[in-house]
Amino acid sequence: MKDISYVPEFVPQGSSAAPAPALTLGAGAQLYEIYAYAEVTNISVVIGACTTVGAGGFLQGGGHGVLTPAYGLGADHVLEIELVTADGSVRTINAVQDPDLFWAVRGGGAGSWGIITSMTIQAYPVTSIGAFSFVIEPNPSQNLTTLGIDFIALLGKYQNTLVNSGIVSLLIPFEAQYILKFYWPTTTSQISSLDPFFSELLTLSYNYSIASNTTSTFPSVSAAQIESIGPFFDSLNFYGASNQLSSRLVPQASLTTSTSVQEVAEAIWAGTQILNAPLQSGAPGTFGVAPPFLLGNMPAATRQKANETGANPGLYEAAWHVLFGTAWTVGANETTRNAIVEAVHTATNPLTALGIRSSYQNEGDAFEINWQQCDFFSLNIIYHS
Ligand SMILES: Cc1cc2nc3c(=O)[nH]c(=O)nc-3n(C[C@H](O)[C@H](O)[C@H](O)COP(=O)(O)OP(=O)(O)OC[C@H]3O[C@@H](n4cnc5c(N)ncnc54)[C@H](O)[C@@H]3O)c2cc1C
Structure with a gap:
């Protein structure tokens, strides 16, 4: 096998x-x-x-x-x-x-x-893979909530362009430090698509400083995976612990105006506060506060072929796959565990309130309520099932 x-x-x-x-x-x-x-x-x-x-x-x-x-x-x-x-x-x-x-x-x-x-x-x-990796720090003398939301909105403004250009973005906004990565196949994608984002970021240097940045080129996807992407995700995952996730697929249509981008950014930040409410106290068996993951690796290339597979059409329409989640060990008592599960489950509510309902079933919430309504699946799957 x-x-x-x-x-x-x-x-x-x-x-x-x-x-x-x-x-x-x-x-x-x-x-x-x-x-x-x-x-x-x-x-x-x-x-x-x-x-x-x-x-x-x-x-x-x-x-x-x-x-x-x-x-x-x-x-x-x-x-x-x-x-x-x-x-x-x-x-x-x-x-x-x-x-x-x-x-x-x-x-x-x-x-x-x-x-x-x-x-x-x-x-x-084989295609080589280009990569940029940044650690960005918001100015600690300013309001970190405002800066966090504004940074998500800044990337959100360019996210449709990035995904449509074949560029993966990954943003993990911890409150005082943002991990930001980009990967792209050099045979199909031009890094010049990133220029407008960086130009705007540089005008905001009073708000955000670049604490570190690295540029790499890997000779193949496998090399990028083995040397960079795999170890990075492995360092973040809590293997062996219990884990709960919830997901929302932010459609490109929700990132088309400055107002809608701002609303999405605020909803992601609000969801993060919900997620972190039971984690702030550092209860035994927990891992502290958890940032959202904004995965900008949705299938723009096959968007027109959404009907050709049974996969959720929401995946094909998406610009971002937003993940809320955390883990706990056997040291967490029942009250803590229940509070975490409920927090992960409700962290998507602010995005849902914007009409963003779709979810990636492989990384979704087992307690999703309206899963039948195209949250997880193609409607045709529901019909045939
Ligand atoms: C640490 C981690 C990282 C992840 N990263 C990604 C990612 O980068 N991209 C992504 O798209 N997803 C990712 N996921 C989600 C992943 O795609 C799902 O968890 C997926 O279900 C894992 O499949 P599995 O076969 O490993 O798991 P299993 O738990 O073994 O299987 C999952 C489901 O698939 C069924 N299944 C498995 N094999 C078969 C088979 N041969 N025939 C029929 N049914 C079968 C099982 O019955 C079960 O219902 C990640 C998940 C984790 C835990």
Whole structure:
């Protein structure tokens, strides 16, 4: 179930499509294994940022990663799936064999359609990855709430342009320090798309200072993952602890005017305050206050193809995937645990109040209330289910 093999000229069963390079993955293959294989095979594949994730769940939920703005979701690049359905039959499904099932499995909900034994995904030529990494400090003599909201709004103003240019942004705004990263495939994206953002940031030097910045170029996606992105996310994740997340997909349409951008920024900040209310006291078993994650790695490249997979259309429309979450250990008592779960759950309320309801099911809230109303899934999935 962890086998990985390169097929230079893959043609889906029963298809007359032109042969294309592909990787066939055992459903248990984890992303770090796929990146390592891609590196030695000299190819790129569209998979995720956190390397412990398994291909099985990742691709059935949609799947975002560093190539997603420029190439699309992981699910957009699946060519064929072998799975065992509830009637006990082993099926090889693709765009011409069982196309409805093939549509549904790609993004329509992990574990819902059968047991996947292998998946074949498209392989691309190697592209180098450019990267900027910043630590930005708001001026401590000013109002940190205002500066935090304004900084989110500043990035929000340019976020549609960035995602449409194939550039990933990642903002993690701790109250007194903002981690800001950009990644882009150098073959498809121009860093000049970042110029207006930096020009405006430099005019605000009284408010924000750049505490550190690094510029890197990685020869491949795998190298960027192995040397930079994977270790960064690994350093933030609380492996082995209990974890609760909630998510909202901020559509590009919500970032088109200065008023709407400001409203979104205020809602993200307000959600963060809700999240942190039970964490301020540093109760045993908790990890202190938690910033939101603003992942600007949504599939702008395949936006016009949203109907071609079962993935939530909200993913394709999104400019930002906003995540609220934290973790706790067995040292947290029941009162603390319940308070955290409720805080994570309600942290999305300010964004929901703006009509931003959609959520990435793979990183969503298990206690989401109106999940049927296109929060997690394509409406067609709800209908067929
Ligand atoms: C630390 C961390 C980082 C993450 N980073 C990213 C990221 O960068 N990008 C992203 O898009 N998502 C990310 N996610 C979310 C991730 O995509 C989901 O958690 C996903 O469900 C993980 O799949 P899995 O197979 O590893 O997990 P599991 O818990 O093993 O499976 C998840 C679900 O998929 C089903 N499933 C798994 N394999 C199969 C199979 N072969 N056949 C049928 N059903 C199957 C399981 O039954 C279960 O319902 C991250 C999650 C974590 C915890």
